[in-house]
Amino acid sequence: MAQVKNSKLLANPLNLQNPVTVQVLGICSALAVTVQMKPAFVMGLSVTIVTAFSSLIISALRNTIPNRIRIIVQLVVVAALVIIVDQLLKAFLYDVSKQLSVFVGLIITNCILMGRLEAFAMGNKPFPSFIDGIGNGLGYSIILLSIAFVRELLGSGSIWGFKIIPPVFYQLGYENNGLMILPPMAVILIGIIIWIQRSWKKELIEK
Amino acid sequence: MKFLRNTLDKIKPHVQKGGKFQKFRSTFDAFETFLYVPDHVTKSGSHIRDGIDLKRAMSVVVIALMPALLFGMWNVGYQHFLAIGQTAGFCELFWYGFLQVLPIIIVSYVVGLGVEFIFAQIRGHEVNEGFLVSGMLIPMIMPVDTPLWMVAVATIFAVIIGKEVFGGTGMNIFNPALLARAFIFFAYPSKISGDFVWVSGLSDSTTKVVDGFSGATPMGLAGQGQFDKIPDFWTMFIGNIPGSIGETSKIAILIGAAILIISGIGSFRIMLSTILGGSAMIYIFNLFAANPYMEISPLVQLSMGGFLFGAVFMATDPVSASQTSTGKIIYGFLIGMIAMLIRVLNPAYPEGMMLAILMMNMFAPLIDYYVVEANIKRRLKRAKLSSIKS
Numbered sequence: 001m002a003q004v005k006n007s008k009l010l011a012n013p014l015n016l017q018n019p020v021t022v023q024v025l026g027i028c029s030a031l032a033v034t035v036q037m038k039p040a041f042v043m044g045l046s047v048t049i050v051t052a053f054s055s056l057i058i059s060a061l062r063n064t065i066p067n068r069i070r071i072i073v074q075l076v077v078v079a080a081l082v083i084i085v086d087q088l089l090k091a092f093l094y095d096v097s098k099q100l101s102v103f104v105g106l107i108i109t110n111c112i113l114m115g116r117l118e119a120f121a122m123g124n125k126p127f128p129s130f131i132d133g134i135g136n137g138l139g140y141s142i143i144l145l146s147i148a149f150v151r152e153l154l155g156s157g158s159i160w161g162f163k164i165i166p167p168v169f170y171q172l173g174y175e176n177n178g179l180m181i182l183p184p185m186a187v188i189l190i191g192i193i194i195w196i197q198r199s200w201k202k203e204l205i206e207k
Numbered sequence: 208m209k210f211l212r213n214t215l216d217k218i219k220p221h222v223q224k225g226g227k228f229q230k231f232r233s234t235f236d237a238f239e240t241f242l243y244v245p246d247h248v249t250k251s252g253s254h255i256r257d258g259i260d261l262k263r264a265m266s267v268v269v270i271a272l273m274p275a276l277l278f279g280m281w282n283v284g285y286q287h288f289l290a291i292g293q294t295a296g297f298c299e300l301f302w303y304g305f306l307q308v309l310p311i312i313i314v315s316y317v318v319g320l321g322v323e324f325i326f327a328q329i330r331g332h333e334v335n336e337g338f339l340v341s342g343m344l345i346p347m348i349m350p351v352d353t354p355l356w357m358v359a360v361a362t363i364f365a366v367i368i369g370k371e372v373f374g375g376t377g378m379n380i381f382n383p384a385l386l387a388r389a390f391i392f393f394a395y396p397s398k399i400s401g402d403f404v405w406v407s408g409l410s411d412s413t414t415k416v417v418d419g420f421s422g423a424t425p426m427g428l429a430g431q432g433q434f435d436k437i438p439d440f441w442t443m444f445i446g447n448i449p450g451s452i453g454e455t456s457k458i459a460i461l462i463g464a465a466i467l468i469i470s471g472i473g474s475f476r477i478m479l480s481t482i483l484g485g486s487a488m489i490y491i492f493n494l495f496a497a498n499p500y501m502e503i504s505p506l507v508q509l510s511m512g513g514f515l516f517g518a519v520f521m522a523t524d525p526v527s528a529s530q531t532s533t534g535k536i537i538y539g540f541l542i543g544m545i546a547m548l549i550r551v552l553n554p555a556y557p558e559g560m561m562l563a564i565l566m567m568n569m570f571a572p573l574i575d576y577y578v579v580e581a582n583i584k585r586r587l588k589r590a591k592l593s594s595i596k597s
Contacts, residue, residue, distance in 0.1 A: 168505050180396035188368060195372070 003100045011204035015201065020143040022204060025111040029103050030144055031186040039099045040148035041141070042089065050081045050107055055121040055133035062122050068098045074117045075108065080105045112136055113184025143168045147189045155180030215239050261376075264472050265534035267337040271466040271473070272343050272520065274459035279452040280304035283351050286449050289406040292417035304351075307407050308452055311346040311358055315495060318359045318462070319345070322366040326375070336385075337376030337526075338366065344384035344520060346560075347453025349391070350404040357395055360388040381568045382527045385561050392561065400557065402427055424450045426512040430557040434499045443510040452515040464519040473523040476532060477539040481518035484543025485509055492551055500551050517560035527568040531578040538574055542567045549580065 006198045013204050026047075033043045057077050058065075065073050085103045089097040098102065107113065116136050121129040152158055154177045157165035165174070198204045218235060260268050265291025295303075319338045327334040328387075345362060365387035370379045393398050402423040403409045409422045416422075425443060438448055454460075467473025483565075489508045492501035509515065522542050531537040542563050543546030543596060549559025556562060 121558075171357070175395050175398075177394040178396060179390060181391060191372070 004129060007080065010135040010138075013132075013135040013182060014142060015139075015197075016141065016204070018197075019112045019136050020095050020113070020152075020190065021138055021197055023112075023115070024080060025115055026140055026192065027187075029106060030140075030147060030185045030190060033100055033103050034148040034151055034186050035142055035155065035181055036099075036152045037148045039096055042093060042095055042096045043103065044137070044141025044144045046085045046089070046104060047107055047112070048134060048139045050078065050085060051137040051140075052115060052130055052133035054078045054081055054113060055116055055129040058117050059121040059124060059126040059129035065122075070122065074114065074193050075146045078113055078117075079108050089123045099190050112140055119122055133149060143190070143193065144195065147186055150189055151186065155185075211594040240271050240406040261337070262339070265337070265412065266474050267470050268340045268467065268520075269343050271420055271463040271470075272453070273458060275453040275463040275516070276308075276343070276540060278446060279347060279454075280308050283307050283407050283452065284449055284457050286405075286422075287436040290406050290409055290416050290420050290422060292415075292420075293527075304407075307351050307415045308346060310355055311349060311351075311353065311452075314355045314358050315362050316342040317343040318362045319366050322363055322371070326367075332375070339368070339512070340524075341365070341383045344453075345387045348384060348388050348451050348453060348516070348521075350367070350399055350402050351407045352409070353391065355396055357391055357398060358387075361394075364390045376583055377526055379526055380572075381520055381565055383523055385565055385568075388561055390556045400427075404505075405451070423450055423511070424448065424557075426450075426557040429500060429503070429511065430554065432499070434503070435442060436505070437503075437511070440507050442509060443507070450535040451516075454516040457510050457515050460515050460519050467519065467523065471518065472525075474525075474528070474535055476535040477523045477528055477542075478518050478541030479524050480536045481543040481546075482509065482515075484540035485514060485547050486541075486543070488547035492547070499519075508547070512550070513560045514550075514558075517546070517564055518543070521564050523569075527571060529571040529574050529578075531575050534571070534574045534578040537578075538567055538571055541570075 013019060016022065020027065020030055028048075029043065034040045054074070054077050058074055061073070061077075082105065085107070086097070088103060089100070116133060120132045124132070149159065152160075153164070157163055157176050219239075250337075253412065262592040270529075279302045281304055283299075283304030284295070284302070285304075287303060287307075288295045288300060316338075323334055323338050343359065343367070347357060355357075360375075365383040369381050370382040373379050385418065388399070392493045398404055402421055405424050405427075406422040409416065419495070424433070425437050425448060429435070442448060443455075444457045448455050464473065466477060468475045468478070486505045486509065489503070489505040493504070496502045503511075522539060531534045545566060546559040546563035549556050549562055553559070
C-alpha cells in the first residue's frame with residue numbers, strides 16, 4: 001500500500017474523505033444525538049477515542065489475526081473499548097451519559113469503526129492507523145457538532161445549554177423551531193452540509 | 208401592449224449573451240415569457256405541442272383559486288366581526304379580510320419568487336413560474352393569524368428543500384405549498400392548531416371576544432369530542448365557519464374545480480377518486496361506528512376541514528401526482544382513504560389531508576411504475592397470444 005503522509009491521514013477525513021458527508025457512514029447516531037451540543041461533543045469524543053485505540057490495537061495484532069475470524073476479533077476489541085468508555089461516562093458525566101443512553105453502546109455497530117478497521121488498520125502500521133482513527137473520529141465530530149449547533153440554536157435557542165437568544169426576541173414574536181428538535185431536520189441538515197461541501201469542493205461531485 | 212413589447216425589445220440586446228447585463232438574462236427571460244408567449248420552438252425530433260404552456264396553465268389555476276380566495280377574505284372579516292360582536296356591511300367585512308390576507312400573499316410571493324430568482328441566477332437557468340400557483344396556495348392553507356415571518360421561513364424552506372434541491376420546477380417530489388404548511392405545522396405547532404388561530408385577532412389577548420364564541424373549527428370541535436357543536440352541512444358547504452383562509456367555502460372550491468376540469472388542467476380523475484376514497488373510508492367507519500366520530504355521515508365529514516380544498520387544488524398538482532390514468536385513480540383513492548384514516552383515528556392530527564397528500568406524493572412514482580409495468584405485461588401477453596394463433 002502506498003505510504004500516505006501522517007498529516008494527510010489526519011486532515012483528509014475532515015473534509016475530502018469525511019466519514020459522514022462523503023462516505024455516508026454513521027448517519028444514525030448523527031441523527032440521534034445532535035439535538036444539543038453537549039451530548040454531541042461527548043459522543044464525538046467517545047467515537048474518536050474508540051476509533052483511534054481500536055485502530056491501534058487491531059493494527060498491532062493484524063499479522064496474528066486469522067483472516068476468517070477477523071470481524072469477530074475486531075468486534076471484541078471495539079466492544080471492550082466501548083464498555084470502558086461507557087463506564088467512564090457513567091462515572092464522570094452521568095447526565096450526559098443518560099442523555100446519550102443506548103447510543104454509546106451502539107458505537108460498536110457504528111459503520112465508521114468497522115470501515116476504518118477493515119480498510120485501513122488491517123493493512124497499515126500501528127501509528128498511522130492510530131492517526132487515521134483520530135482523523136476519522138474528528139471528521140465525524142465536526143459534522144456532529146455543526147448539526148448540533150444549528151439544531152440547538154434554532155430548536156432550543158441555546159448553545160451548550162446557555163440561552164443565547166435574548167428574551168426580547170421572544171416578546172417580539174420569535175419562537176423556537178420545533179422541527180429542529182425532530183430527527184427529520186437532522187437528515188435535512190446533513191443534506192445541506194453535503195450540498196455546501198460539494199459546491200465548495202467540486203471534485204466530490206459524482207458524474 | 209405595443210409599448211410593453213417595445214420596451215422589452217429595447218432591453219433585450221443588453222441581456223443577451225455578451226451584453227452588458229447578461230447576468231440578468233434569466234430574470235429578463237422570466238418577465239418576457241410571463242408577459243408574452245415565447246417564440247422559440249422545439250428544434251429536433253417530432254413533437255406535439257399544445258397552444259398552452261406552463262405559465263399560461265399556472266395562470267388558469269390561479270384564476271380557479273380566486274373564488275375561494277375572495278370568499279376567504281370576506282369570511283376572515285365576517286368571523287372577526289362575529290367574534291367581537293359587531294355588525295358591519297359587506298364592503299367593510301371584505302375590506303378588513305382583504306387587509307389581513309394581502310400581507311400573507313405578498314410575503315409568500317416576494318420571498319418565494321426571490322428565492323427562485325436567486326437560484327435561477329446562480330445556476331444560470333431560466334426562472335420557471337412554478338411558484339405562481341404555490342405562492343397563491345401557501346396563504347390559502349394558512350390560518351389568518353400566522354405571523355408573517357413564519358410564512359416567510361416556511362416559504363423559503365418549501366422552495367429550497369422542496370423544489371430547488373430536486374432541480375427546480377417540475378422535478379419536485381412533494382407539493383411545495385403543502386411542504387410549507389407541514390413545516391409550520393411541525394415547527395410552530397401552537398400557531399397552526401388549537402382554537403385561537405383561525406379567527407383574525409383572536410390570538411391577541413387584548414381582543415374582547417363575545418361570550419359563547421369559541422373560534423374552533425369543525426375539525427377542532429370533532430377532535431375535542433364536541434360533536435353536537437359541529438355546524439350543519441349547509442353552513443359548512445357555504446363556508447362561513449372558522450378555518451384556514453381558502454378552505455372554508457365548499458361552493459367556491461367547487462367553482463374552482465369546475466374551472467380546472469373544463470380547462471383540462473386539473474385532473475378530474477384525481478378529484479373524483481379522492482372524494483370516492485374518502486367516502487369509502489367514511490362508509491367503513493359508519494359500518495363499525497365504534498365512536499361518535501365514526502358515525503358522522505359522509506356529506507358532513509367530506510365538507511369538514513381542508514379535505515375538498517386538498518382534493519381539488521393540492522392532490523391534482525401535475526408534478527407531484529401520478530401521471531398515468533390508472534395511477535391517478537389509485538393515487539387519489541388512497542389519498543382520500545388515508546386522509547380520513549388519519550383524521551378519525553389519530554387524535555394527534557386533527558386533519559389528515561396534508562399528511563395524506565404528502566405521503567401519496569412520495570408513492571406516486573411507484574404507482575406509475577407498476578401501472579406501466581402491468582401495461583407492458585398485458586400487451587406482451589397479447590402479442591404472444593396473437594403470435595401463437597397465427
